[in-house]
Every structure is written in C-alpha cells, then in structure tokens.
Amino acid sequence: MTQTSENVTWLTQEAYNQLKAELEYLSGPARTEISAKIAAAREEGDLRENGGYHAAKEEQGKMELRVRQLTQLLEHAKVGEAPSTEGVVAPGMVVTIAFDGDEDDTLTFLLASREYASSDIDTYSPQSPLGGGVNGKKVGEDxxxxxxNGKMASVKILDVKPYQG
Incomplete structure (x- = not known):
C-alpha cells in the first residue's frame, strides 16, 4: 500500500521489504546475469546483426531504469501508516465516482502507483488525468x-475508503 503526500511516499513494511528485495536482486544477481548474456552474445561476432546482443542490451537498459525508479522511490519512502485522510481522496484510498453526476454510471478504483496495481480492483495513478482530478477532493465534491481528446469531463466523488488489500 502506498500513500503519497507531497514528496513522501508512505509504504507498509511489507511493501517496503518487497521493493527493497527487488532492488537488491536487480542491483546484484540480475546485473551479473545480464552482463554474462551480453558477453556471450558479443563473442558470437558481428554486433551489427547480432539479435541476442541487442536484446540483452535492451533488457539491461530496462533493468537499469527500474533500479533508478526503485532507488528514488525508496529514498523518499516512509514506513508506516500515512496520516488519516478520512473522506478525502488520496493515494491508497478506494474511490467511487459517478460520471457527470449520473449515479448509475459509476466507477470504483484504487488511487495508487502502478506498483500496487491488482487484478482485484482497477488502479489509477495519482499522476493520471482522472487520478490527478480527484486527488484531494472530498465525498460529495465534483x-x-x-x-x-482535450475535452473536460466531470465526476462526483461518491465514496472514499482506505484500501484493505
């Protein structure tokens, strides 16, 4: 579970441990494995037409990007429960909205970073247009x-509650 307030990302101990373990794996064993793949592909000869070499280099680039993302996230993380935001939309909350005030056309989703996307519930990032629009709003507000396409849409906040995972 993540909750972001200003530049602080709140993580449960479990989430922190999971992300820290992923970072340690990517920074250690995974780097060694990708270096070995690149070296083996390099030995095959001409690098211009060596698909294995180019695939390994691309995989290495993606892995290094993830290492930077995790490092930055964990650098600014605080472990524990974020201050209560009862009735206010914030990361880590399950939000129910009605489109254009039509209470029959609703959507319930988790406002959280992509690391916490789940198959149980739709997840919208606070940086997404909808997530940014509802973040900080209270129940009953538009x-x-x-x-x-550049047009504006409006929703009404029907319910906000903490995500129970």
Whole structure:
C-alpha cells in the first residue's frame, strides 16, 4: 500500500521489504546475469546483426531504469501508516465516482502507483488525468479532468475508503 503526500511516499513494511528485495536482486544477481548474456552474445561476432546482443542490451537498459525508479522511490519512502485522510481522496484510498453526476454510471478504483496495481480492483495513478482530478477532493465534491481528446469531463466523488488489500 502506498500513500503519497507531497514528496513522501508512505509504504507498509511489507511493501517496503518487497521493493527493497527487488532492488537488491536487480542491483546484484540480475546485473551479473545480464552482463554474462551480453558477453556471450558479443563473442558470437558481428554486433551489427547480432539479435541476442541487442536484446540483452535492451533488457539491461530496462533493468537499469527500474533500479533508478526503485532507488528514488525508496529514498523518499516512509514506513508506516500515512496520516488519516478520512473522506478525502488520496493515494491508497478506494474511490467511487459517478460520471457527470449520473449515479448509475459509476466507477470504483484504487488511487495508487502502478506498483500496487491488482487484478482485484482497477488502479489509477495519482499522476493520471482522472487520478490527478480527484486527488484531494472530498465525498460529495465534483472533480474535473482532461480527456485524451482535450475535452473536460466531470465526476462526483461518491465514496472514499482506505484500501484493505
């Protein structure tokens, strides 16, 4: 579970441990494995037409990006429970909205970073248009956000409750 307030990311101990373990694996054994793949592919000869070499280099780039993301996330993380935001939309909350005030056309989702996406519930990032539009709003308030086509849409906040995982 993640909750972000300003530049602090709140993580449960379990989430922190999971992300820290992933970072340690990517920084150690995974780096060694990818270096070995690159070296083996390099020995095959001409690098211009060596698909294995290019695939390994691309995999290495993606892995290094993830290492930087995790390092930055964990650098600013605080372990524990974020301050209570009862009735206010914030990361880590399950939000139910009605589109254009139509209480028959609703959506319930978790407002959280992509690391916490689950098959149990739709997850929207606080940086997404909808997530940014509802973040900080209270139950009963209207929120606006920009659609991909540039038009504005509005939703009404019907319910906000902490995610129980």
């Amino acid at each position: 929120a606006g956000y920009e659609l991909p």
